[in-house]
Amino acid sequence: MGVPKTWLSDLRAIVGNDGGGIPKHEVIGILAFEAAATMSHLVSLHKALSENELHRLRSVTMRSQGVSYLNSTDQSFLLRLACAELMSDLDRVADAISRLETKSRAPHSKSFIRVYTELKSGNSEQEQLGPGIFCKKKTEKKVKKMEKYIYATSKLCMEMEAMDVSRQKLNKQCNRFSGPIPITTQSTTIPNYNNELFIEIKSQEQRIQRLKEESLWNRTFDKVVRLMSAAVFSIFARVCSIFGPFVPGLPTVVTLHGKSSSIWFAPVSKLRIRTRLASSGPIERRMSNEVPIRNSCPIIGGSKEAEPNRKWNEILEAPPNTVGGSCMALRYADVIVSAEKFLFLRSSDEPMTDKEVKWELAARDEFYGILPRRLRGALRRKLRECRRDAGSCDGFLAEGWKDAVERILKWLGPMAHDTQRWQAERNMDRRQWFDPKPKALLLQTLHFSNMEKTEAAIVEVLVGLSCVWMCMNCPAE
Numbered sequence: 001m002g003v004p005k006t007w008l009s010d011l012r013a014i015v016g017n018d019g020g021g022i023p024k025h026e027v028i029g030i031l032a033f034e035a036a037a038t039m040s041h042l043v044s045l046h047k048a049l050s051e052n053e054l055h056r057l058r059s060v061t062m063r064s065q066g067v068s069y070l071n072s073t074d075q076s077f078l079l080r081l082a083c084a085e086l087m088s089d090l091d092r093v094a095d096a097i098s099r100l101e102t103k104s105r106a107p108h109s110k111s112f113i114r115v116y117t118e119l120k121s122g123n124s125e126q127e128q129l130g131p132g133i134f135c136k137k138k139t140e141k142k143v144k145k146m147e148k149y150i151y152a153t154s155k156l157c158m159e160m161e162a163m164d165v166s167r168q169k170l171n172k173q174c175n176r177f178s179g180p181i182p183i184t185t186q187s188t189t190i191p192n193y194n195n196e197l198f199i200e201i202k203s204q205e206q207r208i209q210r211l212k213e214e215s216l217w218n219r220t221f222d223k224v225v226r227l228m229s230a231a232v233f234s235i236f237a238r239v240c241s242i243f244g245p246f247v248p249g250l251p252t253v254v255t256l257h258g259k260s261s262s263i264w265f266a267p268v269s270k271l272r273i274r275t276r277l278a279s280s281g282p283i284e285r286r287m288s289n290e291v292p293i294r295n296s297c298p299i300i301g302g303s304k305e306a307e308p309n310r311k312w313n314e315i316l317e318a319p320p321n322t323v324g325g326s327c328m329a330l331r332y333a334d335v336i337v338s339a340e341k342f343l344f345l346r347s348s349d350e351p352m353t354d355k356e357v358k359w360e361l362a363a364r365d366e367f368y369g370i371l372p373r374r375l376r377g378a379l380r381r382k383l384r385e386c387r388r389d390a391g392s393c394d395g396f397l398a399e400g401w402k403d404a405v406e407r408i409l410k411w412l413g414p415m416a417h418d419t420q421r422w423q424a425e426r427n428m429d430r431r432q433w434f435d436p437k438p439k440a441l442l443l444q445t446l447h448f449s450n451m452e453k454t455e456a457a458i459v460e461v462l463v464g465l466s467c468v469w470m471c472m473n474c475p476a477e
Helices: 005-014 029-048 051-061 065-071 075-101 112-121 136-175 189-193 195-214 221-243 329-346 354-369 373-389 395-425 451-473
Strands: 253-256 262-265
Touching: 029 075, 029 136, 029 221, 065 395, 065 451, 075 112, 075 221, 112 221, 136 195, 136 221, 221 253, 329 354, 329 395, 329 451, 373 451, 395 451
Parallel strands: none
Antiparallel strands: 253 262
16 A cells, blocks of 8 residues: 655655745754754764775674673674664654754644654655655765754854853953043053954954854754755665664665665565565675574573564663673773773883872772772682782783783773763763764673673783782882
């Protein structure tokens, strides 16, 4: 059964293919910063799905020693995690676009969420639309246009903040003359005193006015929503093309090659075909008649992972036996990064002064105090065993411990840094608002890491650092 014509007209209107004239509507104004932040998320998702990023994900990130040992070696499971996080981010972007859409007064508005929901459910008749909507070249043009808007809007934000600082300085200087003016002071000297600030503020106002014309500030809600809506549909089609064989429930798509590469959603009547249609991308496509791949990872069990209707956020929930399930991912990452810093201090060939030794002792005591109770108890037990079995302390033994710590941190350190990066990229810091670079994924962090293995590795690092410190500070025999 076909899709109603109203749905097709809504989709044409949203992506700008209705051909009609667009009346002038209210501009975005101060909401330009929220719109630019949403655009930066869209561009980030687009770049995360590029050929190079997908190749790096499959050949480097998913096959790294830390991810394989602590998280999982099941490539299909890791791909489902990546797809779930990308779709979860895309859904949040769609919600932000829907909020902006409510401000629009265009005659064909209020339909983005409905079209997006229909696409996700697979109810699309693209034969009537043609593949041009999801054309790769057109998507690249839209992304470049969004990048220009993001850059101009971020510059506008910085200029407006700088002008606020200049005005505060001017107010402070003017307040110095708010009282009675002394007889010896002429009133003509007051403007001269602030002449540089007046010139600076005037120049900033001109730059702000120019940036408002170049950025999203003077764009209408309808234009911004149509631009971002088309990008959302293209990104969703790309996700279906790449992760289709590994994630049950995604609509089946066909990738068409030629002068204008594009993605075509298969009709609803063909969604139950058992053999999946091939498409491009660096991820190998499995041409089989098997049922959708189920999770075989030892960390997460059960058959819920293969349920098509399961929400993306539920897939990203870490089980209780993982670091993320215990809400300790960021804290363990901080411990690992601090251990790296201590190892760097002890890697220097120059002897430490008495002041540096005292500082290191204080830092070690403070570091030990912030360790979680589980790690502290395991560390005490392990240190007692090492002291009981240890021989004479010398430089050779210290080098052996240091090499062992370096080998562990070589694969454990990147996961800790990625955990900190993941947290930083999703906080409310304004520096992250307009950053369109691909973001870290949960699968490369400590979120899904096995708790016992992670704690054992951290304890080994801390024991090694303690032994290095003891061997380098014990008196020579």
